[in-house]
Amino acid sequence: KMARVFLFLGLLLGLTHQISGQSLELPALPYDYSALEPSIDETTMMLHHMGHHKAYLATLNQALAALRAESKTKHLAKMGIDTLLQHLDEVPEALRTAVRNGGGGFVNHDLFWKSLAPEGSPQNAEPRGNSPLGKAIARDFGSLLELQNAFNTAAAKVFGSGWAWVVVDNASGKLSVMSTPNQDTPGSTRGVSVLFGLDVWEH
Numbered sequence: 006k007m008a009r010v011f012l013f014l015g016l017l018l019g020l021t022h023q024i025s026g027q028s029l030e031l032p033a034l035p036y037d038y039s040a041l042e043p044s045i046d047e048t049t050m051m052l053h054h055m056g057h058h059k060a061y062l063a064t065l066n067q068a069l070a071a072l073r074a075e076s077k078t079k080h081l082a083k084m085g086i087d088t089l090l091q092h093l094d095e096v097p098e099a100l101r102t103a104v105r106n107g108g109g110g111f112v113n114h115d116l117f118w119k120s121l122a123p124e125g126s127p128q129n130a131e132p133r134g135n136s137p138l139g140k141a142i143a144r145d146f147g148s149l150l151e152l153q154n155a156f157n158t159a160a161a162k163v164f165g166s167g168w169a170w171v172v173v174d175n176a177s178g179k180l181s182v183m184s185t186p187n188q189d190t191p192g193s194t195r196g197v198s199v200l201f202g203l204d205v206w207e208h
């Protein structure tokens with residue numbers, strides 16, 4: 006019960022911190038907070054959406070406001086967060102960690118919520134063997150079970166905070182499993198797009 010009171014206070018504080026129309030906003034979950042029970046309970050979902058995801062966003066918005074305030078870095082604030090994460094080396098050192106962790110945490114969680122679906126919903130189904138995804142899984146892993154095993158192994162090896170991922174190579178279309186430390190996001194440097202991710206530390 007106490008946790009919920011803190012969550013509510015956090016939400017109120019978060020609302021008062023909305024800076025301007027230029028700030029990014031926290032996207033709503035595509036389902037209810039309790040929709041993933043019993044796999045992820047309602048309190049955990051509320052904590053990670055209204056707590057962690059919102060905090061990453063606040064860090065990112067603060068960094069974006071600082072970039073916007075300087076003529077030399079204004080263009081960086083306009084690129085969109087996915088592109089900005091691919092240009093971290095151009096971000097002034099004083100703001101780089103905030104963009105990397107706040108921006109990474111923001112986009113990673115956005116991907117995470119969108120890649121989960123309640124049990125029994127049409128989105129929660131194994132890919133058909135004859136679908137493009139089903140064929141790619143068979144080609145690159147042998148079977149869905151082997152993909153799950155490789156994914157679980159990658160997740161178990163994450164030391165401290167980090168993510169396990171199923172990614173697709175942008176050039177070849179090949180699927181693979183990988184992990185990143187902290188809130189680093191694979192799309193930022195590695196020429197891949199994310200299909201699925203798991204926040205190992207927080208969930």
Ligand SMILES: [Fe+2]
Nearest residue numbers: 053057204207
């Ligand atoms: Fe999380």
